[in-house]
Amino acid sequence: MKIIIGSKNPAKITAVKNAFSEKELEFISLDIPSGVNAQPFSDEETINGAVNRAVEALKKGKGEIGIGLEGGVQETKRGMLICNWGALAANDIEPIIAGGARFILPEEVAIRVRSGEELGPVMDDYAKIQNVRKHEGAIGIFTNGLINRVDMFTHLMNILVGQYQYKKKSLENQ
Numbered sequence: 001m002k003i004i005i006g007s008k009n010p011a012k013i014t015a016v017k018n019a020f021s022e023k024e025l026e027f028i029s030l031d032i033p034s035g036v037n038a039q040p041f042s043d044e045e046t047i048n049g050a051v052n053r054a055v056e057a058l059k060k061g062k063g064e065i066g067i068g069l070e071g072g073v074q075e076t077k078r079g080m081l082i083c084n085w086g087a088l089a090a091n092d093i094e095p096i097i098a099g100g101a102r103f104i105l106p107e108e109v110a111i112r113v114r115s116g117e118e119l120g121p122v123m124d125d126y127a128k129i130q131n132v133r134k135h136e137g138a139i140g141i142f143t144n145g146l147i148n149r150v151d152m153f154t155h156l157m158n159i160l161v162g163q164y165q166y167k168k169k170s171l172e173n174q
């Protein structure tokens with residue numbers, strides 16, 4: 001079975017591999033555009049980015065499953081939430097979606113994102129580390145390393161794969 005991942009980000013690729021336990025799987029990563037802004041500004045836009053990537057990955061990679069993972073932010077009365085959404089696309093079913101853990105970004109970071117900067121470079125600047133988005137992620141920095149971006153995406157991926165297995169089982173029993 002071929003699983004096509006719509007990103008070259010190593011944190012995302014590791015998380016996808018963590019969530020599939022079967023042997024004989026082939027993982028292919030393709031740089032698939034999200035079709036939304038580089039910095040999505042709502043749950044809705046972030047979900048659309050994840051679904052677009054999953055559907056395109058499935059099509060371009062000619063596999064059995066396409067995965068799209070997308071990071072974004074969502075404004076609330078309490079401040080700016082960081083959100084992450086994932087989508088799993090497979091032939092003959094509607095894309096399945098799942099959300100990742102969320103928390104409020106410090107205002108000092110949120111102000112810069114609101115003014116148009118992407119969270120990735122803002123985090124590098126804030127943490128004085130390069131490529132935070134490919135490693136611990138904002139979640140790793142702000143949880144003191146207790147949860148990193150791979151952990152967060154792995155949890156999200158398990159919610160996707162679990163729903164997919166349940167759906168397949170339900171269809172088989174019909």
Ligand SMILES: O=P(O)(O)OP(=O)(O)OP(=O)(O)OC[C@H]1O[C@@H](n2cnc3c(O)ncnc32)[C@H](O)[C@@H]1O
Binds near residue numbers: 040139
């Ligand atoms: O290569 P791709 O797959 O695009 O991976 P990415 O790291 O750019 O991730 P997203 O496009 O999903 O995220 C949208 C923006 O938010 C940033 N971002 C999201 N989550 C982050 C995190 O945990 N740490 C740092 N930056 C993050 C990211 O760098 C982008 O600027």
Ligand SMILES: [Mg+2]
Binds near residue numbers: 038
């Ligand atoms: Mg990106």
